Amino acid sequence: MATGRTHRPATRSRGIPEATVARLPLYLRALTALSERSVPTVSSEELAAAAGVNSAKLRKDFSYLGSYGTRGVGYDVEYLVYQISRELGLTQDWPVVIVGIGNLGAALANYGGFASRGFRVAALIDADPGMAGKPVAGIPVQHTDELESIIRDNGVSIGVIATPAGAAQQVCDRLVAAGVTSILNFAPTVLSVPDGVDVRKVDLSIELQILAFHEQRKAGEEATTGVAAETAVPAAAREESGTDQGPDGDVPAVMPA
Amino acid sequence: MATGRTHRPATRSRGIPEATVARLPLYLRALTALSERSVPTVSSEELAAAAGVNSAKLRKDFSYLGSYGTRGVGYDVEYLVYQISRELGLTQDWPVVIVGIGNLGAALANYGGFASRGFRVAALIDADPGMAGKPVAGIPVQHTDELESIIRDNGVSIGVIATPAGAAQQVCDRLVAAGVTSILNFAPTVLSVPDGVDVRKVDLSIELQILAFHEQRKAGEEATTGVAAETAVPAAAREESGTDQGPDGDVPAVMPA
DNA sequence: ATGTCTTTGTGAACGCGTGCACAAAGATGG
């Protein structure tokens, strides 16, 4: 992904590199699966294969956490699960609010992976007064007016933005002002936040465009190696052929129903 | 974000670095917004600010595409929009199939950003026979049995997996066997694919965990600098306190309704 | 035509991340 890397000179998070942090959840998932199968220990080789990474990388990653392995044997699964959970801050409960209960917001609210790993959906918030009180995933939607009080009363520090792009920055500002210091942004916009606030971005459209790039290259490679699409059309091309949806730039992660 | 970087030694994609490719969609979005406001030209400084990146980085990125700017003036917005679109392969239409029409799959089907930028949802596929024929986002859901014929008949090369984790690899295998060479995976699993197939992964749970890590560090920093949470609890902790949902590891990106 | 001013394009330095390859550590068997 894609991070808003809004502050902090990357590394020096107590020594743990950012790239390593991003892989810890991956290891944790693989370890949890092993734990369920009651596997007592794993070698770096096995675990690396399960997580889809290089074993040397995995060992180096773990070395940042400390020496939790036993040479000649491997890593104790349960112990490692606990250590990584603790390192990631998953031993405590993180109340989370989701703002923008459209299709995506609702999907997120129903997402099982949230609750099962230290995250608790404290509230669902939407600007549409018609949504207020309507339960989604068993939680009644609340109106944006109550955003500040919800944040403060529940001690929420993590917010998820699933609003249309146009509303994202405003929602973000209110979240931050109310005390939120970490934001997961699904709206297709660049959010600007003060120092000390972390933003991570998930953008479906961007992911697809990256795939399209590689796809095009593959196609152009195997077919005409000389590439026939190099014709330099001046401009005017790529006119937004008025689809039902407005110009993409302002389209929400998903339209509020 | 997170890529399956399954093949290819990264760079050398005709010279364009992977990191640059990942930013092109960002620039494109900012440029499209400018285009709509009929702004004729932008400087690297302005555009960089709009896209949330460093201006030197942006200029270097564009330099990989060619010399499309005019010194002393900046970049022609329309021309650049076209060039980037072409580079990303967005001037052609990419038929896409979405497999797994649960909450998330439905949200994706309704996502406006797909259709508006060269991507067309060719079909929605789900394993539940009860879903067959039921329209989602105006498109009737089809049964998994027809997966192969759909792919072939529509010439689909990009597939989106939004199934539970347990089904993801199997779906992936079938997609690849049928001719799909790019996959966007929302299921929390590591997919293994043959060389030549690109996989990109979007994992909501992982993003939140990364945020939690930084959040914890912030909290531990400002409060007790000596960190009081360093108490080394042996193990046994972090018992999956049987939530309604099963163990997260196998939870789908979102449960099929 | 010439000079000034703006902005691009890029050479070079630096830092992070990755992967190799091996020494150190410990288990295990005799």
Place this chain on the structure above:
DNA sequence: CCATCTTTGTGCACGCGTTCACAAAGACAT
């Protein structure tokens, strides 16, 4: 207790990506 064998932990080198800083290029005014 010693030898052997497995697997960790890490020093080192390499390459990608980022950033600085500046020369080259062109617009624009005079």
